Amino acid sequence: MTKNIAKFLKTNFMCTCIAVFLGFIVACAILLITGYSPSLSMAVMFNAVFSRAKFIVNVIIKSTPIILTGLSVTLAFKSGLFNMGAEGQFIASTIAASIVGIKCNFHPLIQIPLVICVGVLAGALMGGIVGWLKAKCGIHEVITSIMLNWIALYMCNFVANSEMFHKPDSDGTFPINHSGQTLLFYDWKFSHDGREYLQAHPILNDIILKTDFNLNFLVAVVIAVLVWVIIYKTKKGYEFRASGLNPDAARNAGIDVTRNIFYTMLISGALSGLAGVLSLTGSSTPVLHVLSVFENYGFNGLSVALIAGASPIGCIFAGLMFSALIYAGQTLQSKIGTPSDIVNIMIGTIVFFVALVRIIPVWVNRYLQKEERKNAQ
Amino acid sequence: MQGVSKDYAVQMHGITKYFGPLRVLDDVNLDIKKGEIHAILGENGAGKSTLMNILYGMYNPDYGKIYLNGQETYIGKPSAAISQGIGMVHQHFMLVDKFTVLQNIVLGNETTDFFGVLNMRKARKKVIEIIKKYGMKVDLKEKVKNLSVGMQQKVEILKALYRGAEVLILDEPTAVLTPMEVDELLETMQNLKKDGKTIIIITHKLKEIKKSAETCTIIRKGQFIDRVNVADETEQSLAEKMVGRQIKLFVDKKEMTPGDTIFEIQNLSVRCERGIETVKNLSMKIRGGEIYGLAGIEGNGQTELLQCILGRRYADSGKIIMHGKEIQNTNTRNVLDSKISFIHADRHKYGCILDMSVADNVIMEKYREKPFSVNGFLNHEERDKFTKQIIETYDVRPAKCRHQKIRNLSGGNQQKLVIGREIANNPDLLIAVQPTRGLDVGAIEFVHRMLVNLRDQGKAVLLISLELDEILNLSDKIAVIYGGEIVGEFDQKEADEHKVGLLMAGGKGE
Numbered sequence: 084m085t086k087n088i089a090k091f092l093k094t095n096f097m098c099t100c101i102a103v104f105l106g107f108i109v110a111c112a113i114l115l116i117t118g119y120s121p122s123l124s125m126a127v128m129f130n131a132v133f134s135r136a137k138f139i140v141n142v143i144i145k146s147t148p149i150i151l152t153g154l155s156v157t158l159a160f161k162s163g164l165f166n167m168g169a170e171g172q173f174i175a176s177t178i179a180a181s182i183v184g185i186k187c188n189f190h191p192l193i194q195i196p197l198v199i200c201v202g203v204l205a206g207a208l209m210g211g212i213v214g215w216l217k218a219k220c221g222i223h224e225v226i227t228s229i230m231l232n233w234i235a236l237y238m239c240n241f242v243a244n245s246e247m248f249h250k251p252d253s254d255g256t257f258p259i260n261h262s263g264q265t266l267l268f269y270d271w272k273f274s275h276d277g278r279e280y281l282q283a284h285p286i287l288n289d290i291i292l293k294t295d296f297n298l299n300f301l302v303a304v305v306i307a308v309l310v311w312v313i314i315y316k317t318k319k320g321y322e323f324r325a326s327g328l329n330p331d332a333a334r335n336a337g338i339d340v341t342r343n344i345f346y347t348m349l350i351s352g353a354l355s356g357l358a359g360v361l362s363l364t365g366s367s368t369p370v371l372h373v374l375s376v377f378e379n380y381g382f383n384g385l386s387v388a389l390i391a392g393a394s395p396i397g398c399i400f401a402g403l404m405f406s407a408l409i410y411a412g413q414t415l416q417s418k419i420g421t422p423s424d425i426v427n428i429m430i431g432t433i434v435f436f437v438a439l440v441r442i443i444p445v446w447v448n449r450y451l452q453k454e455e456r457k458n459a460q
Numbered sequence: 461m462q463g464v465s466k467d468y469a470v471q472m473h474g475i476t477k478y479f480g481p482l483r484v485l486d487d488v489n490l491d492i493k494k495g496e497i498h499a500i501l502g503e504n505g506a507g508k509s510t511l512m513n514i515l516y517g518m519y520n521p522d523y524g525k526i527y528l529n530g531q532e533t534y535i536g537k538p539s540a541a542i543s544q545g546i547g548m549v550h551q552h553f554m555l556v557d558k559f560t561v562l563q564n565i566v567l568g569n570e571t572t573d574f575f576g577v578l579n580m581r582k583a584r585k586k587v588i589e590i591i592k593k594y595g596m597k598v599d600l601k602e603k604v605k606n607l608s609v610g611m612q613q614k615v616e617i618l619k620a621l622y623r624g625a626e627v628l629i630l631d632e633p634t635a636v637l638t639p640m641e642v643d644e645l646l647e648t649m650q651n652l653k654k655d656g657k658t659i660i661i662i663t664h665k666l667k668e669i670k671k672s673a674e675t676c677t678i679i680r681k682g683q684f685i686d687r688v689n690v691a692d693e694t695e696q697s698l699a700e701k702m703v704g705r706q707i708k709l710f711v712d713k714k715e716m717t718p719g720d721t722i723f724e725i726q727n728l729s730v731r732c733e734r735g736i737e738t739v740k741n742l743s744m745k746i747r748g749g750e751i752y753g754l755a756g757i758e759g760n761g762q763t764e765l766l767q768c769i770l771g772r773r774y775a776d777s778g779k780i781i782m783h784g785k786e787i788q789n790t791n792t793r794n795v796l797d798s799k800i801s802f803i804h805a806d807r808h809k810y811g812c813i814l815d816m817s818v819a820d821n822v823i824m825e826k827y828r829e830k831p832f833s834v835n836g837f838l839n840h841e842e843r844d845k846f847t848k849q850i851i852e853t854y855d856v857r858p859a860k861c862r863h864q865k866i867r868n869l870s871g872g873n874q875q876k877l878v879i880g881r882e883i884a885n886n887p888d889l890l891i892a893v894q895p896t897r898g899l900d901v902g903a904i905e906f907v908h909r910m911l912v913n914l915r916d917q918g919k920a921v922l923l924i925s926l927e928l929d930e931i932l933n934l935s936d937k938i939a940v941i942y943g944g945e946i947v948g949e950f951d952q953k954e955a956d957e958h959k960v961g962l963l964m965a966g967g968k969g970e
Binding site for chain 1: 480770772791792793795796797802804809810811812813814815816820824825827828833836837838
């Protein structure tokens with residue numbers, strides 16, 4: 084009996100759950116020390132996510148970009164690369180998509196694929212530069228990608244402030260043309276018929292009218308499955324994993340590790356690019372803002388990938404949890420004045436514990452071995 | 461087990477040690493008289509290093525007692541072992557490259573005047589005394605990085621003696637030495653013995669035990685097997701006690717029936733990272749049905765030669781020809797496709813991917829071909845079928861290891877998988893580099909048989925090894941590489957240890 088429990092505790096999923104649980108415990112302790120009620124705060128956070136359909140949908144919508152950047156980091160990680168540049172690739176994609184989205188105006192059937200393609204390509208370009216520099220010149224990807232993040236940030240501000248795109252009296256550009264947006268039921272929900280129908284159905288009203296309702300999350304889920312298939316089921320994925328785990332042995336087996344580094348970063352950049360362009364087209368205010376600091380979509384993707392233990396499917400759940408925590412944190416501050424920073428502490432602690440709970444399987448194995456030895460004697 | 465007495469420098473009785481559930485030592489007894497050379501013989505993983513690490517205080521035994529000079533003691537940590545007169549020379553030397561010999565010897569046990577000012581003169585005097593006493597030739601002013609491996613080992617021995625070691629443990633001391641250096645080491649050991657020092661030598665080389673030791677303790681799978689007088693035993697009987705069954709120490713080979721030249725290197729020159737020409741104008745010809753042994757001490761161009769054949773290092777000049785086609789300066793894929801397979805010396809680093817499953821490792825060179833992948837997608841069924849076949853053919857254990865990480869297998873079983881994988885490529889030339897490194901006698905026998913089988917099928921084998929015995933035993937033709945050049949080539953019949961050993965060390969042949 085205890086053996087089965089021990090074996091169950093050993094699974095990756097349970098380890099992650101324990102880490103999340105410990106994260107909550109630490110957050111509660113900090114709340115207690117600083118004079119806030121942990122129970123009230125937790126209750127508020129829970130309600131902030133689950134009490135209304137609108138909240139749940141918002142959490143799901145907000146999770147989309149970080150799931151995608153999480154996948155971007157995961158894929159690179161499987162090939163032994165650390166893509167710190169998801170942030171920059173995300174921004175580059177929004178810049179390129181904004182420019183095309185504002186300047187072009189075709190039928191949605193052409194416009195949407197066009198804008199998305201441009202965004203994805205911009206992300207891939209940013210990732211590709213990092214990969215190329217690593218493959219050809221041996222420059223470490225962490226250094227180049229961090230520098231490219233800043234280049235992307237200032238490029239964004241340059242475009243957003245330029246005369247051609249800047250919308251007067253705002254902090255950003257003009258919105259992209261409506262034909263490029265991927266919002267669902269957008270025209271209908273503001274039409275006379277739509278309003279009447281939604282008022283008769285309060286839950287649908289909550290879900291569709293009160294949020295930026297779109298299907299981006301489904302795209303993220305499909306991409307997660309796709310990344311899983313690429314990594315574990317394809318020839319290229321095999322090469323990626325081999326190159327990541329032991330580049331020397333991979334080279335000796337005739338795998339072109341250098342080329343794989345470039346491909347990986349290209350795909351990884353494209354995924355972050357997809358995150359960027361979808362978060363733009365899926366918003367009801369599709370505007371490129373002037374950024375004073377990073378929006379952290381890329382960096383949060385790093386945390387998502389870490390919490391998910393570099394599992395593509397795990398990224399979906401880690402992204403949802405992450406998004407829920409951030410969303411709840413905002414409510415926490417507005418409702419009872421608890422600083423929303425507590426959520427950042429919580430996330431940091433969880434990531435920390437995720438690394439730490441790797442010790443659990445070791446303990447469990449040791450325990451099982453001891454039992455075995457006892458039985459043998 | 462002998463009675464506890466003052467005549468014995470070291471006695472370890474009933475030593476039992478667990479690593480996790482694994483009993484690595486089970487009630488082992490060791491009795492070593494003062495002033496004798498005692499060998500500890502066992503296969504890899506038999507527990508001989510663990511036993512010595514217990515004596516040196518690196519591990520604590522779970523059960524059992526240790527007596528030094530008839531007195532029961534507790535050791536517990538290396539510093540305690542040192543202060544009780546036990547010194548150990550590890551297989552991997554622990555020296556500071558950029559320090560001189562003297563600095564290395566003194567390090568950690570410096571003589572100082574008051575206020576901690578170093579007094580090297582005093583130290584030097586003491587070291588010179590030791591050197592004179594045992595007739596060791598070492599230049600104290602030389603930096604360690606400029607020394608040969610044999611010299612570095614002397615420094616390690618001096619280090620132990622400087623700290624007042626009465627009992628000296630040598631862990632696989634001859635593994636990295638040339639035949640000449642081995643002779644020198646044996647001489648040093650005799651000198652130490654004359655002075656009353658006790659020496660424990662851990663080894664699995666029977667020849668050296670016969671040459672040097674008086675008594676020998678044999679350990680098999682963590683269990684004490686026997687304590688014997690070496691003079692009463694033959695190499696064969698020692699080997700059988702070590703392995704626990706009848707074995708063949710020498711490979712049975714038919715007369716070779718050489719075919720046409722399959723593989724040829726012409727005037728090859730290769731540079732290493734630092735731009736120094738480490739392979740110079742090297743030529744060789746290997747025929748089908750022949751094992752071509754390349755003997756040489758580490759660092760004489762073997763690594764660069766191998767990398768160049770693999771297509772991972774640029775050839776400045778010269779040709780590498782396989783089946784009449786030039787393959788130098790192409791890429792690894794092309795080299796493998798021209799029916800050359802490799803067994804790499806460091807299988808953990810170059811031969812397999814430790815954190816991938818056994819099945820994924822087995823298809824490492826085949827994953828891109830049908831039926832293992834179709835239209836870019838892997839076919840896991842075919843992979844598993846193929847893996848099962850290799851596991852069965854080569855008797856890999858445990859048999860149901862397909863989805864386990866290859867890391868979890870023992871070295872011998874890993875090597876079986878690697879060899880199975882390479883032979884499944886059906887190569888015309890197999891390049892085996894140190895194929896038996898770290899394997900036990902049984903597994904070595906298997907690997908050698910595989911190589912001879914390939915040769916008998918008319919394939920060519922290039923054997924690159926640092927173990928001279930292996931080369932002499934197995935090869936039909938023997939070449940010696942020194943300083944990046946082939947300095948001698950013999951048929952098996954003409955070659956002997958002395959001739960080849962002299963060339964390996966840079967001496968002139970007749």
